[in-house]
Structure formats: structure tokens, C-alpha cells
Amino acid sequence: MEERFPTLREGVRHIVWDWNGTLLDDNHANLAAANHVCALFGRPPVELEEWRRIFRRPLVPFYEELLGRPLTPEEWARLNTAYDSHYRNLLPSCRLADGALETLHTWRGAGGSQSLLSMAAHDHLVPVITEHGLVPHFTRVDGRRYDTDADSKAEHLVDHLAAQDIDPATVVLIGDIDDDAHAARAAGARAILVSTGLMSRERLEETGHPVADSLGEAVRMLLA
Known part of the structure; x- marks a missing residue:
């Protein structure tokens, strides 16, 4: 058969x-990590539905648009580290x-x-x-x-x-x-x-x- x-x-x-x-x-953890980055770079927080309307890859130009300015390689590394660290702290709640x-x-x-x-x-x-x-x-x-x-x-x-x-x-x-x-x-x-x-x-x-x-x-x- x-x-x-x-x-x-x-x-x-x-x-x-x-x-x-x-x-x-893990939407809540991703959003919290993103808003942690926003706070570090002086940008107001975003709500989940706004995030779902704007998020995209590649990540570097996306974050440059979100934060309203270009990022140096050092700033991108700092942003990436800050996001990952905050997300991983919240991972047990996912x-x-x-x-x-x-x-x-x-x-x-x-x-x-x-x-x-x-x-x-x-x-x-x-x-x-x-x-x-x-x-x-x-x-x-x-x-x-x-x-x-x-x-x-x-x-x-x-x-x-x-x-x-x-x-x-x-x-x-x-x-x-x-x-x-x-x-x-x-x-x-x-x-x-x-x-x-x-x-x-x-x-x-x-x-x-x-x-x-x-x-x-x-x-x-x-x-x-």
C-alpha cells in the first residue's frame, strides 16, 4: 500500500x-527588552501593537529608524547586548x-x-x-x-x-x-x-x- x-x-x-x-x-519578553533599549537611548516606550506594525529585519536599519539616528558599531553592540541580557532575564517567564x-x-x-x-x-x-x-x-x-x-x-x-x-x-x-x-x-x-x-x-x-x-x-x- x-x-x-x-x-x-x-x-x-x-x-x-x-x-x-x-x-x-515570548512577545512580552521581546517587547520589554525593546523598551529597555528605548530607555537606554532616550526613546519613549512602544506598545505591543505598535511594535507589531513596525518590527522588521534587517535589525540595524530598523533600530536606527526606531531611535531616530544612525548607530555606530559600538552603539549597536551595546544595544544588542542590552536587549539580549534583558530578554534572557525574562526567558523563564515565557x-x-x-x-x-x-x-x-x-x-x-x-x-x-x-x-x-x-x-x-x-x-x-x-x-x-x-x-x-x-x-x-x-x-x-x-x-x-x-x-x-x-x-x-x-x-x-x-x-x-x-x-x-x-x-x-x-x-x-x-x-x-x-x-x-x-x-x-x-x-x-x-x-x-x-x-x-x-x-x-x-x-x-x-x-x-x-x-x-x-x-x-x-x-x-x-x-x-
């Missing part, structure tokens, strides 16, 4: 999951997104494979994934192992799939910002974006990729 796999318009067998804002509900575990089990039970790719630093990411007991769900876990001029997930996704010998045409990336959509398109994969993370639904819809309001809905699109 021929083995059947879940499909999205045919052919999808593998999900690459994003972490921050997708499987991990929980998995609603339905995350059930959704991972659903996809595996349907015969699909899945991996995780994040723009968080690899050495920081792996202990967190391990602490949540998620490693057995994934064929591979990758954080950011190097920096790129474009500051995009695209090159990282290409390497992530090549390391597993996975055909991009069989892949959907599920993430929460438009860079996830751009990365999938650049790698020859597809994307579904979830509206629960750091970017507004309207901006996600502008990418032309499907947008779901929950992790469960995203996977149901693949199983339909």
Missing part, C-alpha cells in the same frame, strides 16, 4: 518551525505557545517530519529547547550559527535543509514574521505565517503566504 503524507497543494512532508513568537510565546505540544504530536502522528530553525544564537537556543523537552520532536535543531549582511533567515534555511538532505519543494516553514516568508521563497520552500507573534496579521498577509491564527490552524492547512 502506498504511504500517504500530509499535503499543502501537494507534496509537503516536512515542517521547519520557527521558535520565538511561533512555538514560544511558555510554549497555545497548542504547541499538541500540534507537534499531530504532525508527527500524520506521518510528517519536522525540524526547528531560529535566528536566536545556536548556543543559547539548544539548552532552551532541551529544557522544554522538545528535542525528540525534531530531526534537527539549528539556531543562528553565523551572521550575514542581509540579516535574514534565508541562507540559514538553505543550510538547514541541505544538512538534512531535504528537498525544499517538500517543505513548509511556519513562522511569525515576513522574513520567514522571504526565507522560504528564497530557499524554494513554502511558508505559513502565524498571527500570534511579533508582526501584525495585515503585514503577514502582504507576503502572499497563508496566515493562520494559531499553530493548530497552520497544521490543519497542511492536513486538509
Whole structure:
């Protein structure tokens, strides 16, 4: 009997999951870290909905626009360190997104494979994934192992799939910002974006990729 796999318009067998804002509900920690940076540089705080309307990659020009002036390399390093330190202090308060575990089990039970790719630093990411007991769900876990001029997930996704010998045409990336959509398109994969993370639904819809309001809905699109 021929083995059947879940499909999205045919052919999808593998999900690459994003972490921050997708499987991990950390909007409050990201916003608090951003406002810590704003305070350091004399900028009024931003509300979550404003942040979801303006956040983007690459990060350096985004923060220069947010703060209203260019940043020297030394200031960018200070900003980056301040953000990361504040975020990590709040990380214990972050929980998995609603339905995350059930959704991972659903996809595996349907015969699909899945991996995780994040723009968080690899050495920081792996202990967190391990602490949540998620490693057995994934064929591979990758954080950011190097920096790129474009500051995009695209090159990282290409390497992530090549390391597993996975055909991009069989892949959907599920993430929460438009860079996830751009990365999938650049790698020859597809994307579904979830509206629960750091970017507004309207901006996600502008990418032309499907947008779901929950992790469960995203996977149901693949199983339909």
C-alpha cells in the first residue's frame, strides 16, 4: 500500500518551525527588552501593537529608524547586548505557545517530519529547547550559527535543509514574521505565517503566504 503524507497543494512532508513568537510565546519578553533599549537611548516606550506594525529585519536599519539616528558599531553592540541580557532575564517567564505540544504530536502522528530553525544564537537556543523537552520532536535543531549582511533567515534555511538532505519543494516553514516568508521563497520552500507573534496579521498577509491564527490552524492547512 502506498504511504500517504500530509499535503499543502501537494507534496509537503516536512515542517521547519520557527521558535520565538511561533512555538514560544515570548512577545512580552521581546517587547520589554525593546523598551529597555528605548530607555537606554532616550526613546519613549512602544506598545505591543505598535511594535507589531513596525518590527522588521534587517535589525540595524530598523533600530536606527526606531531611535531616530544612525548607530555606530559600538552603539549597536551595546544595544544588542542590552536587549539580549534583558530578554534572557525574562526567558523563564515565557511558555510554549497555545497548542504547541499538541500540534507537534499531530504532525508527527500524520506521518510528517519536522525540524526547528531560529535566528536566536545556536548556543543559547539548544539548552532552551532541551529544557522544554522538545528535542525528540525534531530531526534537527539549528539556531543562528553565523551572521550575514542581509540579516535574514534565508541562507540559514538553505543550510538547514541541505544538512538534512531535504528537498525544499517538500517543505513548509511556519513562522511569525515576513522574513520567514522571504526565507522560504528564497530557499524554494513554502511558508505559513502565524498571527500570534511579533508582526501584525495585515503585514503577514502582504507576503502572499497563508496566515493562520494559531499553530493548530497552520497544521490543519497542511492536513486538509
